[in-house]
Amino acid sequence: MKNLFTMIDRFFFRRISASGFGLMRIAWAGTALTFLLLQWGDVPFFYSNQGIIPPELYDSSFRSDFRFTVFNYIENPQAVFAVYFLTLAALAATVVGWKTRLSTTVATVLLFSFHERNLLPLGGGDTVLRNLGFLLMIAPQISAFSLDRVRRQWRSWEETKTLLPSLTMPIWPWRLLLWQFIIIYIASGLDKASGMMWWNGTAVASALHHDHFARWPMPVMDIISAASPVLSYATIVFEFGWLLMLMPRWIIPGLPQLIRPNAVRRALLFGGVLFHGSIFLLMDVGSFSVAMLAGYLGLLLDEDFIDLRDWINRKFANRKSEIVVLYDASCRLCRRSMFVMLLLDHLHRLKPVNFRDTKLRKEHAPDITLKDLDRSMHIRLPGECIKHKAKSKKGDSFMHFAFCFQTLNGFDAFRALAWHLPTLWLIAPFLYVPGIPPLGRIAYARIAASRNRCADGFCEHEKNWLPRLDSNQ
Amino acid sequence: MANPSILSSVPRAGLRVVIILFCLFHMTAVAAYSINEEWKIAPLTFTRKQTLPWVRSYMLITSQWQQWNLFSPDPLRRVSRYRVQTFEGNAWQETPWLHEGISRFHRAGVTKTLRRLEEQGPDSPRTQQFLLIACREQGLAAGTLVRVQRMYHVLPKPERPLTVQKWKTYLPDWKSDTLAERSCP
Numbered sequence: 036m037k038n039l040f041t042m043i044d045r046f047f048f049r050r051i052s053a054s055g056f057g058l059m060r061i062a063w064a065g066t067a068l069t070f071l072l073l074q075w076g077d078v079p080f081f082y083s084n085q086g087i088i089p090p091e092l093y094d095s096s097f098r099s100d101f102r103f104t105v106f107n108y109i110e111n112p113q114a115v116f117a118v119y120f121l122t123l124a125a126l127a128a129t130v131v132g133w134k135t136r137l138s139t140t141v142a143t144v145l146l147f148s149f150h151e152r153n154l155l156p157l158g159g160g161d162t163v164l165r166n167l168g169f170l171l172m173i174a175p176q177i178s179a180f181s182l183d184r185v186r187r188q189w190r191s192w193e194e195t196k197t198l199l200p201s202l203t204m205p206i207w208p209w210r211l212l213l214w215q216f217i218i219i220y221i222a223s224g225l226d227k228a229s230g231m232m233w234w235n236g237t238a239v240a241s242a243l244h245h246d247h248f249a250r251w252p253m254p255v256m257d258i259i260s261a262a263s264p265v266l267s268y269a270t271i272v273f274e275f276g277w278l279l280m281l282m283p284r285w286i287i288p289g290l291p292q293l294i295r296p297n298a299v300r301r302a303l304l305f306g307g308v309l310f311h312g313s314i315f316l317l318m319d320v321g322s323f324s325v326a327m328l329a330g331y332l333g334l335l336l337d338e339d340f341i342d343l344r345d346w347i348n349r350k351f352a353n354r355k356s357e358i359v360v361l362y363d364a365s366c367r368l369c370r371r372s373m374f375v376m377l378l379l380d381h382l383h384r385l386k387p388v389n390f391r392d393t394k395l396r397k398e399h400a401p402d403i404t405l406k407d408l409d410r411s412m413h414i415r416l417p418g419e420c421i422k423h424k425a426k427s428k429k430g431d432s433f434m435h436f437a438f439c440f441q442t443l444n445g446f447d448a449f450r451a452l453a454w455h456l457p458t459l460w461l462i463a464p465f466l467y468v469p470g471i472p473p474l475g476r477i478a479y480a481r482i483a484a485s486r487n488r489c490a491d492g493f494c495e496h497e498k499n500w501l502p503r504l505d506s507n508q
Numbered sequence: 509m510a511n512p513s514i515l516s517s518v519p520r521a522g523l524r525v526v527i528i529l530f531c532l533f534h535m536t537a538v539a540a541y542s543i544n545e546e547w548k549i550a551p552l553t554f555t556r557k558q559t560l561p562w563v564r565s566y567m568l569i570t571s572q573w574q575q576w577n578l579f580s581p582d583p584l585r586r587v588s589r590y591r592v593q594t595f596e597g598n599a600w601q602e603t604p605w606l607h608e609g610i611s612r613f614h615r616a617g618v619t620k621t622l623r624r625l626e627e628q629g630p631d632s633p634r635t636q637q638f639l640l641i642a643c644r645e646q647g648l649a650a651g652t653l654v655r656v657q658r659m660y661h662v663l664p665k666p667e668r669p670l671t672v673q674k675w676k677t678y679l680p681d682w683k684s685d686t687l688a689e690r691s692c693p
Contacts, residue, residue, distance in 0.1 A: 043528065044524070047524070047527065047528050047531060048524060048527075073617075074617060077617050077618070080641065081617070081621075085641075085644075086641070087621060087634060087637055087638060087641065088634065088637070089637060092633055092634060092637065095633060096634070098568065100565075100568070101564070101565045101568035101569045102568065102569075103569065147571040150571060151571060154624075155620070155621040155624045155625070155634075156617045156620050156621050158620065159576070159578045162573075162574050165571050165572065166572060166574065169570060169571070169572055205527075207527060207528075207531050210531065211531060211534060211535065214535045214538065214539075215538060218538050218539055218542050218574075218576070219542075219574075219576050222542040222543070222544065222575075222576035223576040223577070223578050223580065225544070225547050225549070226544055226546070226547070226576060226577045226578075226580035226581055227579070227580040227581060228547075229544075229546060229547050229548070229580070229581045230580055230581025230582040231581075231582060231665075232582040232583065232665065233580070233581075233582070235666075235667055235668065235669070236668075236669045237665070237666055237667075237668070237669050237670070238579065238582065238583050240669060240670060240675070241582070241583045241585055241663050241664075241665070242579055242583040242584075244663055244675070244678075245583065245584060245585070245587055245663065246587055247584075247587065247616075247619060247620075247623075253675075254676070256675075257672050257675040257676050258672055260669075260670070260672065260675050261671075261672050263669050264669050319616065321616060321620075323578070
């Protein structure tokens with residue numbers, strides 16, 4: 036009996052990373068925001084009493100029971116526009132994670148209101164957005180990758196010089212999300228299986244030739260249609276493949292590695308990215324493809340993030356040691372910069388070292404003067420070993436140090452770090468464009484020079500640190 | 509990992525039981541609501557009929573209503589184009605089709621709406637309302653006749669996949685009719 040309770044408890048309340056739901060929140064709100072923005076010119080037409088469904092047509096347009104929308108009370112075009120702006124604002128706040136719980140709840144309820152006000156322009160993507168919004172609204176933890184979280188992290192960093200541990204949440208919202216996806220695919224598969232065209236391989240060609248959906252000129256669609264039989268069958272197989280996610284756990288130990296839960300889930304997610312990605316590239320089906328891919332983010336678990344990180348680190352980086360970042364913990368700008376870099380350090384490559392700590396500085400950068408360290412951020416990248424000679428304390432013999440690092444500072448350090456922080460990968464190549472490095476170095480030097488300048492011309496930390504700086508020279 | 513201390517804490521254990529029951533209810537509701545009787549799978553149809561009265565209100569009030577008949581049972585084959593015309597100078601004025609000259613996004617919303625209106629049959633109240641809005645937006649004089657004209661064709665439903673060559677030479681058989689007509693107020 037106790038085992039049964041433990042099993043049930045684990046099934047619903049095992050802690051998992053909240054990163055997946057955090058990413059889903061951003062993608063969900065971004066998708067809803069984008070597609071709602073695209074309705075800008077049609078807002079009064081779709082949702083006001085001057086539009087396609089005026090009050091006299093309500094009775095014949097809507098169900099009479101269990102229907103709630105704020106537009107039952109807000110009808111004139113100006114007021115509807117005000118609600119529209121409020122929804123956009125709530126969605127934008129949800130994307131960045133400002134007052135995350137409140138903004139997500141407001142955005143979801145208002146999105147429901149728009150959908151309930153007029154069913155005519157709705158499609159499958161809108162239903163997915165409602166499903167995801169509802170799950171985000173009830174999930175106990177959705178603040179990963181949010182400004183709210185950054186604020187809490189900053190407090191922790193300022194107080195303890197460490198970041199908070201990763202956010203976790205109970206697994207039950209993840210299970211509801213997975214169930215929603217299983218239902219979508221199995222119901223969709225069963226519906227397709229009840230027709231003829233998916234079985235005889237003509238469905239995809241027909242869909243591609245429908246000019247409401249076709250993104251490309253018909254000659255292109257003609258050529259792609261050659262793959263219609265394969266794509267039609269693949270769609271059916273992929274959709275019914277989600278049944279594998281219902282495989283009970285007790286079967287799994289007896290099965291080969293390839294069809295263990297993570298492998299099945301990852302294969303389905305990978306297949307789904309190809310499937311929905313292809314639909315998105317070839318056909319205009321509204322928000323459906325993007326909304327589905329947004330939902331996939333919520334299905335990612337701790338092990339996915341860890342395996343992906345390890346794979347990238349193994350494949351593209353020397354993981355012999357971390358990158359030492361020497362920063363000035365007595366300067367607020369430096370602390371803040373270090374904090375931002377740590378937030379962006381999704382590959383766990385950075386090791387912050389406060390060079391004001393004499394012990395740490397001697398351990399990590401005995402060959403760099405404090406004056407140089409004070410001038411700009413220095414980093415030590417794992418690299419070739421360089422031998423140095425130095426006098427021992429007694430002064431009568433030489434010790435040999437082997438520094439297996441490449442040392443960079445200032446703008447060059449930032450540019451090198453950009454390759455190790457995934458969020459900066461897009462801008463990293465631009466930092467090599469001729470003209471950018473000298474400008475970058477000038478800008479860096481100016482910021483670095485003014486970082487300690489205070490209103491009275493002399494900062495508190497300088498009073499504290501300067502004597503020691505002198506003694507360390 | 510289950511924590512025995514949690515189960516010993518009555519309020520938290522109670523909350524957990526509530527969450528478990530909610531999850532089971534939500535999963536049942538979503539599944540039952542998504543079942544389509546057209547599948548003609550007797551156990552599923554039976555389950556839907558038995559369950560729906562219990563879950564319908566929940567699904568509707570939480571806006572979780574859903575049906576997943578995407579491109580199914582067969583993809584949509586009727587291709588329609590629409591335009592609004594006015595009767596002036598004893599002739600219906602030539603106007604561009606709605607898919608021409610307007611942004612793809614605007615077009616998507618409007619054409620999807622008209623496609624749905626088309627399903628409601630000719631001269632439906634909402635199509636009449638669509639024309640009323642056209643009168644207002646175009647500033648048409650009272651008594652001016654306006655209509656929504658539809659041009660459509662139906663994509664082939666071959667038993668075997670068509671070759672690329674056959675698609676290249678395929679010529680749609682366009683037909684046209686009037687979806688709704690009225691005079692401006």
